[in-house]
Amino acid sequence: MALKQEGDGSIMDLETKARLLSVGTVQLDRPHRAGRSSTAGPGAGGQSIFFQSGGRVVRLSVVPSSSLRLESSPDDAAIFAGELEVARGRLVEPLLHCPEQAYITVSERCIYDCKFCAVPRLHGGIKSKETVLQMVEEAARTGKMGAISLTSGVEASPRREAERVAGIVRDLSRFGVPIGVSVSPFPGVNRILKDAGVVEVKYNLECVNRDLFRQVCPGISFPEIMDALVEAVGVFGTNRVFTNIIVGLGESDETLKKSIDELADKGIISVLRAVYPHPLRAQEVRMERPSEVRLLSLARHLKAALDRNGLDCALALTGCCRCTGCDLVPGRDL
Ligand code: SF4
Ligand code: SF4
Structure with a gap:
């Protein structure tokens, strides 16, 4: 260093x-x-x-x-x-969760049980539309709110969740800032979010080793997420579609780099996220924080893949690529 x-x-x-x-x-x-x-x-x-x-x-x-x-x-x-x-x-100082954004988790609970994720164990609340609007109202009053990002676990079903989030987005459009959404996808999700006024989406593949995916994300369909991502590029456009990929679940660099390339070729930006071994998930799954060298190598590979495909994280309007707090972000950090 x-x-x-x-x-x-x-x-x-x-x-x-x-x-x-x-x-x-x-x-x-x-x-x-x-x-x-x-x-x-x-x-x-x-x-x-x-x-x-x-x-x-x-x-x-x-x-x-x-x-x-x-x-x-x-x-x-x-x-x-x-x-x-x-x-x-x-x-x-964060505004709401992160600097300059009202970044809000709508449903702090989930019917799924991804082995690295604390949300199902936290048994958190479900925010009403009124609560979200009030939070954003207060954030906007500071004069520092440049974007709104909504994320959500799944309270009942992915469709009901997305429809509820879309309903909230409709009421948030009056704040005049870009709105990004990250939810569990399903066929038809992109049209619902686009019609509501969402400008960017993130559907998380989480683990690109397919055998590991089945173990760490039981009950979730990898192809369904991929289909939604591919469709989203056509609906939301270039530099508007993202997916979190966790680094440190036991996947190889070879698998990660191949997936980064394939996703970038499809117009999808990978957000490479170092696994956080949450105490509520200790011992459930292998979680090893990646080394500095591994993070740098993967970030450089990602940058090259994005460059080849004319993609640029620096143009992100919302969410993690705008925040940059948890990742090495091409276009911003390197
Ligand atoms: S779907 Fe998302 S919120 Fe739900 S358990 Fe998996 S990672 Fe956590
Ligand atoms: S990069 Fe990290 S801190 Fe920033 S919005 Fe994403 S999850 Fe939150």
């Missing part, structure tokens, strides 16, 4: 962000306002912080036993590994 000096401290270069993502956690020197709980994302149910340095942003889960330590003051923050300062920057 190279430490670059900028002003009075070390900035977070690409390799440093990869190193921080490889750890994925940080301990706080003191309770901090920015260490917020979230119902979405890899560390759902736990606290996390957003750290910005040298134009890059990283989200780290707050874990008291982490090998990384955050020291912060109101306008300065630094991350240490032992006595070594890894990066210096500042903490960024």
Whole structure:
């Protein structure tokens, strides 16, 4: 890892962000306002912080036993590994879940049981349309809301969930910012979301090793997700269709890279997400946080695949590619 000096401290270069993502956690020197709980994302149910340095942003889960330590003051923050300062920057306040976006989990529960996912174990609430509208209203009042992202578990069925989310999206269009949605897909999902005013979608393949997929996502159809993604490119257009792929479930790099290429050839942008071994899922499935070297190699491969196909994460209007906190994002980080 190279430490670059900028002003009075070390900035977070690409390799440093990869190193921080490889750890994925940080301990706080003191309770901090920015260490917020979230119902979405890899560390759902736990606290996390957003750290910005040298134009890059990283989200780290707050874990008291982490090998990384955050020291912060109101306008300065630094991350240490032992006595070594890894990066210096500042903490960024999330708006709703992440900076500059109202990113809301509509149904915090799920009828499925993906073995890496905390949502079914958290038995969270179901937000009414009124609740979501009120949350977005408050976020908009700050003047910082650049996008709305809605994600959801599955309360009853994928279709009912998407129809409910679409109904909420219709009422959110008056805020005049782009709206992205990530739900469990099914035949017909794209038309429902497009007609409601959604501009970007993310349907998560999660695990591209098909044998592993059957084990870690029981009851979910891989081909159905793929069909919805392919159709979505025609409906929503270039640079508007995304899929999360988890790294660290036991899949090989060869499988990952082949899938990244195939997806990019179809106009689908992979979001490579380091697995977060959530305590609520300990021992259920192999979950190994990828190394810095592995993350860098996969991100570079992804960038090349996107470039070949004229795809660009920097054009993302909503969601994870706009946030960049959990991943190495081509076009933004490299
Ligand atoms: S479908 Fe999504 S929310 Fe439901 S268990 Fe799987 S990963 Fe979690
Ligand atoms: S990258 Fe995605 S999951 Fe991670 S904090 Fe940002 S919006 Fe949430």
